Amino acid sequence: EVHLVQSGTEVKKPGESLKISCRGSGYRFDTYWIGWVRQMPGKGLEWVGIIYPGDSDTRYSPSFQGQVTISADKSISTAYLQWNSLKASDTAMYYCARQDSSGLVYWGQGSLVTVSS
Amino acid sequence: SYELTQPPSVSVSPGQTASISCSGENLGSTNACWYQQKPGQSPVLVIYQNAKRPSGIPERFSGSKSGNSATLTISGTQAVDEADYYCQSWDSSTLVVFGGGTKLTVL
Numbered sequence: 001e002v003h004l005v006q007s008g009t010e011v012k013k014p015g016e017s018l019k020i021s022c023r024g025s026g027y028r029f030d031t032y033w034i035g036w037v038r039q040m041p042g043k044g045l046e047w048v049g050i051i052y053p054g055d056s057d058t059r060y061s062p063s064f065q066g067q068v069t070i071s072a073d074k075s076i077s078t079a080y081l082q083w084n085s086l087k088a089s090d091t092a093m094y095y096c097a098r099q100d101s102s103g104l105v106y107w108g109q110g111s112l113v114t115v116s117s
Numbered sequence: 118s119y120e121l122t123q124p125p126s127v128s129v130s131p132g133q134t135a136s137i138s139c140s141g142e143n144l145g146s147t148n149a150c151w152y153q154q155k156p157g158q159s160p161v162l163v164i165y166q167n168a169k170r171p172s173g174i175p176e177r178f179s180g181s182k183s184g185n186s187a188t189l190t191i192s193g194t195q196a197v198d199e200a201d202y203y204c205q206s207w208d209s210s211t212l213v214v215f216g217g218g219t220k221l222t223v224l
Binding site for chain 2: 045
């Protein structure tokens, strides 16, 4: 059975760095794209970007290019989303999801990031 | 940038049919998916490739596409269907694009 398990809740201060994770199991991790989705409080879903763990091919939504870094370590079946300098506006729930030919079939449980001074 | 447009809210009485629309320039040449999200939960795929239902999704959920518009239809709507619904497609760079979401209220 396919599972995506994300790292837990994070509370950070503006300017701090952060790396959240998404570990896949139940399938061959390096053969499916993994995407990241942001959901700000009370708002809709926003596409952040996507990575193919097999060769680390990464693509970003224009709104997030330069703001975050997506990476993956296929040896431990884990994808990452990281920030070098957090802002209060980065406060959101972040989901990872596996992209199949059907769409985003499998989702992680979400990682809540709160940035506050 | 490419956008998908959905109505912010739709209301329906129990047992009636709810229809949620999604329009976008690229929909004529790409597939549409639909996701259901209940409060505090991760989204769930309910329709893919415009009209197909994943296993485990009730038959009352159906999808269609015509030209640059896609529609999610819920027949015999139940209280348990009250949720936010998002359409999703891909832009010319094959990046995922979401609609703004529709809050379905079952009155």
